[in-house]
Amino acid sequence: MAKTRWFCFAIALLVIARFCNCEEAVLSQKEQDRVSRLPGQDFDVDFAHYSGFVTTNEKLGRALFYWFFEAAEDAASKPLVLWLNGGPGCSSVGFGEAEEIGPFHIKSDGKTLYLNQYSWNQVANILFLDAPVGVGYSYSNTSSDLLTNGDQRTAKDSLKFLLKWVELYPEYKGREFYIAGESYAGHYIPQLSQAIVEHNQASGENTINLMGYMVGNGLMDDFHDSLGLYQYIWTLGFISDQTYSLLKLKCGLEPFVHTSEVCLKALDIMDMEIGDIDQYSVFTPACVANASQAKMLLKKRRVGGRVSEQYDPCTMKHSKVYFNLPEVQEALHVPPGLAPSKWDVCSDDVSRNWKDSPSSVLNIYHELIAAGLRIWVFSGDADAVVPVTSTRYSIDALKLHPVSPYGPWYIDGQVGGWTQEYDGLNFVTVRGAGHEVPLHRPKEALALFQAFITGTSLSTPENSISSEKSELINDS
């Protein structure tokens, strides 16, 4: 008798959830997206996580895939952080979650998982988004959409995603919110931040309570990025004097997307001289099995985010196996009809058909610095894709006022990298890390993230540098 009553109650709840717009139904959608034990997961975790789709364009049927991890402890008091990878066309799930900052990393069999002890959900609630459509599991019912992506639509759709996502997870409305990511997300992150700031100003709302963002080895400004790249690879001896000159001559003022034929030829020569190294991590062994794929990625100016002595250079391959497993797709709530015929870490179709990409986002930096956002820019210094030199040139171009001496920051008694605080922006390097900083230097990356979230300086203990330097400058 008690059983029957319980059954009726459950049915009633399901009916409500299906047809009603009330809060219970919303909760139910979230509950539907809850992920239980994953294939290959032979350990328990203390946090809940959710994955599924959010429709960003009803008419055309565009839907973005997300995977959300509550903080490991005390989620309710912790901020919400959106993580974005680059490309354009690369998956935040494939890179950010599975190789970098997420809790579930994939073993070399491509089938079993292990718990990343440096997962960023120790510090915050982390949301991974695959954007735009055509990336990862994100799809559109209008197939032409996959060939017409660009920066502007990505920002718009991502904003729409966020606004709808907080409807599903209303406990995050007004929560401290940050965006972090790397590489081509150097475009996505300021653009989406700008869209949020404008939306908040227009609506007078603060549902998406954006406090700041953090970009790693990110594209910022085509001219300065190129200049820094050619200088970095020449300085380290990866290319000849002649090719260095050639690159400055033929590619000096080229856009990142839609590069000219003559510059592409110079880039081919550059790649030939560099040889089969992992350009995303120049001092560590390359994944020999990846060679052909790596070359393909390089053809399109090598931005995406593959990536040291403690890292498996073939990591990307493991994601490719895992996220193609039907049982994994089922566990992540990707219905067979919606799953891509072949999931890939980066989509060539998306990157090859990219429509709009401004040559610089520095103007947005100026705007968002003025808006008072906390902005950190970090760089793994062993990356030859968007090297530390490029980032320095771009930051120099912002003409910010330094408010601390330049110097090293320490972790476990060793120099983790260098840092410079400016009025409105913090610059941090991570020593020995490649393009995907959290993959190569997971401990340092977690310390960096913790400092960013808490707004704590990673400053040098040598506070005397500044005064000694000005004395010497005045001496001259």
Place this chain on the structure above:
Amino acid sequence: MAKTRWFCFAIALLVIARFCNCEEAVLSQKEQDRVSRLPGQDFDVDFAHYSGFVTTNEKLGRALFYWFFEAAEDAASKPLVLWLNGGPGCSSVGFGEAEEIGPFHIKSDGKTLYLNQYSWNQVANILFLDAPVGVGYSYSNTSSDLLTNGDQRTAKDSLKFLLKWVELYPEYKGREFYIAGESYAGHYIPQLSQAIVEHNQASGENTINLMGYMVGNGLMDDFHDSLGLYQYIWTLGFISDQTYSLLKLKCGLEPFVHTSEVCLKALDIMDMEIGDIDQYSVFTPACVANASQAKMLLKKRRVGGRVSEQYDPCTMKHSKVYFNLPEVQEALHVPPGLAPSKWDVCSDDVSRNWKDSPSSVLNIYHELIAAGLRIWVFSGDADAVVPVTSTRYSIDALKLHPVSPYGPWYIDGQVGGWTQEYDGLNFVTVRGAGHEVPLHRPKEALALFQAFITGTSLSTPENSISSEKSELINDS
């Protein structure tokens, strides 16, 4: 009865050896220098080795210490190679033998040895020389000699050493002879080579049959070395823009030895900004125990040769323990009366009182290229003491004609570094290696040495680079 006769014979031999100039006596001196099992050596080796002193100035009592290793196999058919470390003031025994290319390396207890599987005596007979006096066990009976060392006397004494050494080891008279080394040996090696070439021309002899030399991360030209250093550390983000400008302004034209106060101040700021990293290997952990000593070395412009993920950054400390053991000194034929009160890897007295050091040795390169020597210049690209950039600038200043395309060289399917062959000189980088290339990348270093000795190209398989490049240059 037989015993008594044997004893008389032995005594007679010793008397002959002591008072007679005949070949038997010479052989006996060599036999006296033969090293049997060393303290802490719990393994057998297949080669003979010898150590002792050669007097280079009878009147003043200057004597240089050497340690000589026959090739592991077929020594009679293999060339003789002299290895020199830098400083000025650092020991080829403490660095070259015990940390880099020698067979006996020291474990972290400072007492036991292990066999270096990448020892260069697999390829050649290797002679380590501690020069000038005051370095390692090398001494002078005239104590003022230790405070009046310089480039010129080092070259002269080293030549004298070689001429007397081949008298002790006559089987090496006329043998193919090469010199190799690193750091400040970037001065010693061309200078000694020049002295040998001039001696051979003057005497009409070829006793020291010099065929070529190889210099790693070597000082070549003060101006270009400085320029390259500041660019390298700025490009990698180790110093601020301001300090970069300051260094170019205050230290741009400074001599390596006897640097001005104002430049030393700028270098102090540079060191403060760089922080406690191992500047000899910038991407690997520093030896925390070495911190104070490292700082002291840095004060004197940081050239010497300390030096990765597979290396013990405290190696230098182990040498310091081992070579101070009385039983080690006895085994190496250093009589208690001649042993320094405290053996050190680098002598501060020697470096601080260095007399002459030309600002450039590029003129000697021109001379020795014209003399037809085989000259190779290599560079570990993770060194911030004499970085790869410095070496590139110096080689560019030689204005040599390239005879091969610039490109990567491979080892075990991975890029070992990059190489460029010029008419008269080969340039080779070693990827990821610090200042002491054979310490960090022992396998790559042995392959490099093998190629140098056999005169084999480490050239790129991409022979098409050259033609594609000229096409593109012509296109423009």
